[in-house]
Amino acid sequence: xxxxxxxxxxxxxxxxxxxxxxxxxxxxxxxxxxxxxxxxxxxxxxxxxxxxxxxxxxxxxxxxxxxxxxxxxxxxxxxxxxxxxxxxxxxxxxxxxxxxxxxxxxxxxxxxxxxxxxxxxxxxxxxxxxxxxxxxxxxxxxxxxxxxxxxxxxxxxx
Numbered sequence: 001x002x003x004x005x006x007x008x009x010x011x012x013x014x015x016x017x018x019x020x021x022x023x024x025x026x027x028x029x030x031x032x033x034x035x036x037x038x039x040x041x042x043x044x045x046x047x048x049x050x051x052x053x054x055x056x057x058x059x060x061x062x063x064x065x066x067x068x069x070x071x072x073x074x075x076x077x078x079x080x081x082x083x084x085x086x087x088x089x090x091x092x093x094x095x096x097x098x099x100x101x102x103x104x105x106x107x108x109x110x111x112x113x114x115x116x117x118x119x120x121x122x123x124x125x126x127x128x129x130x131x132x133x134x135x136x137x138x139x140x141x142x143x144x145x146x147x148x149x150x151x152x153x154x155x156x157x158x
Contacts, residue, residue: 035134
């Protein structure tokens with residue numbers, strides 16, 4: 001082997017700096033994966049809590065004040081702010097919850113979007129904004145927040 005070949009072989013076989021280079025390449029991917037798993041679990045938890053809150057809100061309105069008249073979105077939001085801390089504790093920020101109440105005559109009106117003043121069906125829509133903590137999420141989604149929504153349709157007791 002020539003002197004140049006031997007020198008080239010010594011440089012190529014020197015592995016002292018390979019671990020820091022590999023760590024520098026792999027570590028951001030591992031952190032992004034860990035934060036991604038945390039974000040997915042936070043979104044799934046928010047979805048589950050929204051389901052629970054929607055059913056609890058509908059029950060509260062039905063059993064504690066449904067006969068008082070037609071419930072508005074502002075009234076439903078006030079009731080939700082009152083019952084949510086006892087149901088979910090600090091897991092959901094109530095100030096980030098939006099409630100929309102709509103009345104429909106039939107299920108076909110719901111699918112077509114024909115809202116009526118007083119219908120036999122009431123739809124409760126809860127929207128909650130989940131802030132994502134994953135680095136580089138702007139490259140995957142258009143924003144660093146996701147809106148989770150739940151729609152619950154109940155029949156009014158007449």
